[in-house]
Amino acid sequence: MSILIKNTTVLTQDKNRRILKNTDVLVSENIISKIGKFNEKAEFVIDGRDKILMPGFVNTHTHAAMSLFKGFGDDMELNEWLEKKIWPAEAKLTPEYTYFGSLLSIAEMIKTGTTAFNDMYFFMESVSDAAKKACMRVIVCDAVIDFFDEKKAEITKNRTLKLLTYVTGLNDSLIRAATGSHAIYTCSPESIISQKRIADKNKILMHMHVSETQKEVNDCIKKNKMRPVEYLEKLGVLGENVVFAHACYLSKKEIDIVKKHNVKIAHCPVSNMKLATGGVIDWSYMRSKNVCVSLATDGHSSNNNLDMFKEMKMAALLQKHARMDATVMPAQDTLDMATLGGAQALGINAGRIAVGALADIILLDKKDISLVPQNDIVSNIVYSANGSCVDTTIINGSIVMQNRKLTTLDEDKIKEKCIDIAMTLCTD
């Protein structure tokens, strides 16, 4: 299919961060094929005059099916919350529930401008199926947890291999598999090494939680006489195909190690604040070292939504607050994390509007009251806009939402189904 968006404002996110006025963008198949002013025919033409065209967001750390637990057990102490709420509810999960929970999250992401996400959870075949149904770009990995038990490690390894086979079988360029290790305190070193080997062999990503809390760091130092990233380097599992979620408590030395191995960071400010970890990534040092930092919402239980607009605002505000410096993490850098940073982290040729890039594009309603007046479009997007400003979402050259109506999913049906499932799962 070809799509032509006429006379629009284009936030290119190119090297010079150019904003083009009154510009046409042509999408051919799944690629942005032409940008400028031209007379071209297309199967589908969109009047872009009152729109801002920009790259879709890339959400680099999620647990999509947790949408089912939204609002279930907020404001609780972590262990109590896990033991009394989340674990009993998760024990009741099925592939079908996971499928519908993932559909709900994917619908929310499309409606708030996210065009790709990096998901770690259970029943990942169901997450893949949901993404395929929605025409959503996703990277799926099993939440590998073995609690240092060899048998469990073997089971989780086999699950990872099975998922890989399943995703290969889907033969859909939108769905990719990754390996995953939940964290250094839930996975044996052998298991982490094994997951990294599978990742390298298959040229896929490895996704893990790292240094989310001070306790994790302290425990690691006590057990291994070194900090988490030093420990992971010693295991030989660092590399450009590795994504660290959180990374709040990295020392400068650890950030240097991250840079040396070109590991990617998925920064989750709302989750860090809501779970009261006290952690704030050392963004300025990461930025000064050109570490690839992306942005992520984490799951609904620690957020409670997947709106990358809110996440951008929170990221910028948390840095300014923590550093007591209003100039830290300016709007453009924040937007870069949510687009370019995410695409780079996940190895997707997107996150910018350029000829040859994947057509993962969103159109914002330029006349939404949050975007008026237009003293600074980037500032408006980061500090003022909502997910509801997104009018149209295009993923891989397919229009998955237009005029806020989903084209690949039956939103009402998904919501009804998820309300029913949540009532089954979330009972005390």
Add this chain to the structure above:
Amino acid sequence: MSILIKNTTVLTQDKNRRILKNTDVLVSENIISKIGKFNEKAEFVIDGRDKILMPGFVNTHTHAAMSLFKGFGDDMELNEWLEKKIWPAEAKLTPEYTYFGSLLSIAEMIKTGTTAFNDMYFFMESVSDAAKKACMRVIVCDAVIDFFDEKKAEITKNRTLKLLTYVTGLNDSLIRAATGSHAIYTCSPESIISQKRIADKNKILMHMHVSETQKEVNDCIKKNKMRPVEYLEKLGVLGENVVFAHACYLSKKEIDIVKKHNVKIAHCPVSNMKLATGGVIDWSYMRSKNVCVSLATDGHSSNNNLDMFKEMKMAALLQKHARMDATVMPAQDTLDMATLGGAQALGINAGRIAVGALADIILLDKKDISLVPQNDIVSNIVYSANGSCVDTTIINGSIVMQNRKLTTLDEDKIKEKCIDIAMTLCTD
């Protein structure tokens, strides 16, 4: 006029914070006259089945006309920003510009569920006119700044008296005047005392910024040998009709003084973070002492919107982060600040759905994806919802928005006008 909302979910915000299912609410003139199940006729009937009916938000500290400066000079160091951006732009303000800037903010507030606001700025007659036009509830005060100059103090005093006369002349129960002192570092003690006397004599509020930054506290200690609230107590200007915006750096002793005089707090978490003051109100101590804490967005220049949903989320997250305790400021307390707290702070008989209370009501779209599933309605509202979930806004018994369409204002015209004005004002 009478309005009947049928078969709806009612978030009462009553003493027991009851949530009523399948309930009817009758509005007669400007008052909520009946709640329950009944057969009653009304001029206007709304099907409430897919709605959540709740009190409108009360935003207790704003500078509405600064909507014109949205995104102009973000991420800058405070003094540079004021000197290079805001002051030159403000110097070009006119009553007409202020009128339209205020209309834009009022439109945004109505669209995001705010039904009353407490505004401090310049050309407050224009703000009053804008609120009157919109049928918006407002308390207006001049930003009194005299820089310890007797002549300026006299001028500002006269301006306050003139505004009082103007508002009295409007004879509109929605528009009330207040006195104001910008801050202790911009107003002489005589001027602050004078404003308090005018407030007391006329039974109106006094609105001022207090303890926004550590510098303000340090300077006060240096100059007056006491902290700001102690200084204001010594001046004899504390009382139940006083609203302190910010109040980030109050000592426990100062909070005790605030409580003793029943002073009200307008908490502005986004502004505090964006301006990187490092300040976090000591909410837990205030709560333990039953201090009236309300919620506010401050102006667009330090936010950059007036969405009380975002403000609630930020308030709860900032407390959890700063105290490293996920149980601090739970969702219900956060919602209370934004509704009950605000109404109490401004002396408005609203902030709850009760027979006899003012009909300042909003209806949320219960099927908005951010509110699904419904494990916990209050949590969904605080942590997940957006201003765009608001479907209908009723102020003083008048429907000012229905199906997201404003009824008292021409939104498109206001936006066009404000884009033009901003281009005139915001030039470097």
